[in-house]
Amino acid sequence: MADPAGRRSLLRWASPLVTLALAAFVVVSLTTADPVDQDRAERIGKQVRCPACEGESIAESPSSYAADMMGYVREMITEGRSDQQIIDRLMAAYPQSQMLDPPFQTRTALLWALPAAALVTGLLLAYYRLRKPVPPESVRESP
Amino acid sequence: MRRPGRAAVVLAVAVAAAMAVLAGVFATRLSEDPQPSDSPLVGAPSPVLTLPLLDGSGEIAIPDPEARVTVINFFASWCLECRVEHPDLLAVAEAFSDSGVRLIQVAYQDRLDDSIAFLNELGVSPLVRYAADPGSRAAIAFGVFGIPETFFIGPDGVVAARFTGPSDSLSLGRQIDLILGSGRPE
């Protein structure tokens, strides 16, 4: 309180520096963090809808059939198969709709594109229709 | 101001179109069973595997190499509809065994004792094979959703058909006739 002006100028310099330092620490820690090692079976299981139940993946479902499917996944992992091979074998007799993660394909193009299109349309609408129009005078004055 | 008017009309037309599409989509679905019933297995080569027999006396190969047509039926003691279809399955298996048709009943998600008790209660036949399914490998290989499910494997080793829900002797017989082909219509 003795020298409010001096304190304020110190704050003006210190504050952005503190912000930057904190941000730098967060960014560095997060980018150098070890990737979360998720169980491979778990990761595969989460992509497969449990046939004996509804709405849950085989990794989450408490049903014993889901447990057997997870057991098969684990067995194939120990056999050294790739993720794709495991899914292909596990799902050979099941329709595509049992997969929870839709693939990027032409037939799913709209699924991915519609939300993006909505976002872009919204942005364009907001920008062009609601932005304050340039007054006509200034248009005439510009070279 | 004309522009908002035009945009609103465009929006209204778009909504109407979207609703028409949706209504069309739903209208086709309303009459259907929501459970997926198309199996990619039908028309494809049958999975090949070996299962232990329920009584522990040996193993059986799927499809049965000695049979012209192998019929695989998944059942369980806790399944009420399996109880319903059991007599028909048994009758068809016995009636067609001379034509080289082999019925294999596979226990699905069931305890061994319970499966055996179920079969003893409802009747067994020496012409039918009863198998266990450790780890549900057969159920996974055949893409079972819920039981009862019945699969028909033809002489060429291709899965010819899949029945979901309780089946009756008439449709079972007709399907087998169809596979045995060479037109022996009832």
Place this chain on the structure above:
Amino acid sequence: MLSLAGTLAVWTALVAAGWLAVAGWRAARNPLAPSASIVALRRSLLVMVLAALGAMVVLEAALLANDFTVSYVANHHSRHTPFPFNIATAWAALEGSIVLWGLVLAAYAYAVWRRATAGGAEPDSLDWGALAVIGAVGVFFFGLMVTVANPFEVCTEASARSCTASSALPFSRAVGPADGMGPNPLLQNHLLMAIHPPLLYLGYVGLTVPFAYGISALALRRSGPTWLRRSGLWTRVSWVFLTAGITLGAWWAYEVLGWGGYWAWDPVENASFMPWLVATAFLHSSLVQERRGMLEAWNFVLVIGAFSLTILGTFLTRSGVIASVHSFTQSAIGPALLGFLVVVTVGSFALFASRSQQISSPPRLESLSSREGGFLLNNLLLTVYAMVVLTGTLYPLALEAFTGSEVGVGRPFFDRMAVPISFALLLAMGIGPALPWRVARARVVWPRIHLPLQIALAAGVLVIITATRVGYVVLAVMAGTWVVAVAAGRLWSQARRAGRPKEANAWRMIPGVVRSDRGFWGGQMAHAGVALVAVAIACTANLSQNLDRVEMAPGDRVEFAGYELVHTGVSTTRTPNRLKSTAHVEVWKDERRVGWAEPALSQFETSALPIATPGIHHTLAQDLYLSVTRIDEEAITLRAATAPLQWVLWLGGLTCAAGGLYSLAGRRRRRSESVRPAERARPGG
């Protein structure tokens, strides 16, 4: 007897709803409504409310009296259904849920009437028109009850545990079974199941009111903020119920379904979430119109959209087009709801288009970086969010119908799309309240946000140092802290400003500041709730540990996540309708017993597969979630998982609803204010 009474009540309600629609429309069309049509309107309204209430009472009476000649009772109730669940059975199945829907709709109509006439206020054509629209919606729902979803049909042919109602006529000779199937076992496992559907219905049906006001304003060419102000209370009421209903639904899934999750992006969950998203967008954009007269057309679009989504959601969950955990079985109600959905959307948007010339052109934004700009961003994000959920839910159906090819769309898709949108929303939620209206200059905004920014970063640093470096968790904590810190900063600076003239302590001024603008501060409280939800979701999704199935004989111990779990034995209890096997598992930590959990399997006599109930050991840091997939004397098969900060999720959801509730209190007082600045500026209305 009860069939007759119920049928009478439903028919009466149907006629009264039609009468209300006609009388309301007449009164609305004639600005100097003759008192006769208003009397007719009031009478029809009262009759509709009483008849809807009567239908519900009759249904409950039939359930409590075990009257199995009533088809709904025979097919969905059993003598052995225990106490709170026999009451809740009234809305546990399709036909009964429609009865509840009708009752709630009638109650809202009555409340709208009461509010429009409260304190000697003179309702005008806008209110009459809204009541007419509610009446028309009522005609549809009561119409369902007398046709495709009639709970009061008479059993004319009884089989073992159900009945065939060959006639809707209550005069036929009634033959009921001796006992019924009872409700779906999943639905009689937890008290929350009795509470959360009515809450959701109160939210769903409540959205009819702002929709009715919107349609009334369009039809009567009365655009301007009046309809928003009249319906604002009801928008908030339904939003609060929706929020609470969704939270309790997630809680129920967690406590009962036994898979350890609370949200699966299941079609039924999506059906409740989409209207919530759009209603939330509407809450915010209606503020912009009330304050600045902008986004008028957009508000009509949102209110029609929100109502249509409730009908779509009801259709999806009731028609059987999508298989789902919670869906009712297929019935003839599907085509009826589909038809209604088409009529509502096409009709409303056609009306909107035909009136668009009258909708006043919006004043342009002065700058995108302003409070209005923030609201705009929020609306864009929420709408895109709803669009993602809608697309993901319907895409498999559409693709199969058009190309015959199948695709599954589940959690991985929704998570991938929802996570970035949610983070963007959190950032916007933080910056929004710090932006002034019209134009936000960096000179004004930076002092308001630099300290919250540092606090948020510091919270991130703290989490990294003390707890975890998992990216999503750190980001969620920072975003959540950011939201709360900005709001707290605004509160503090306003309190200081309020205290300065009196040289009073700023702390003492806080309650006064909050009370002076309940709408805003209630909103900030809701934001804080969302922040808590975000942190909890990030923690449960990223920090939980799993123990896959282990076989445990009595006396076995297993180590998991710093705990030691001991299986001490199995007990079975038999109640008339089920056999429940409970595993007793002690939870040990550091050689001390800290608690126990009792996961169980229930075998209902009417259902083949056993229903699993989890056993949960709650602590402040995390829940220990145990479930069993098999129980017998020799061994159990146990699954375990940790759910870090799970309780924060429930707290956040309820805080969010409480914030909405608090802002309601401010609404009520504002009604009496005469003319608000926005309206004064545009006298044409």
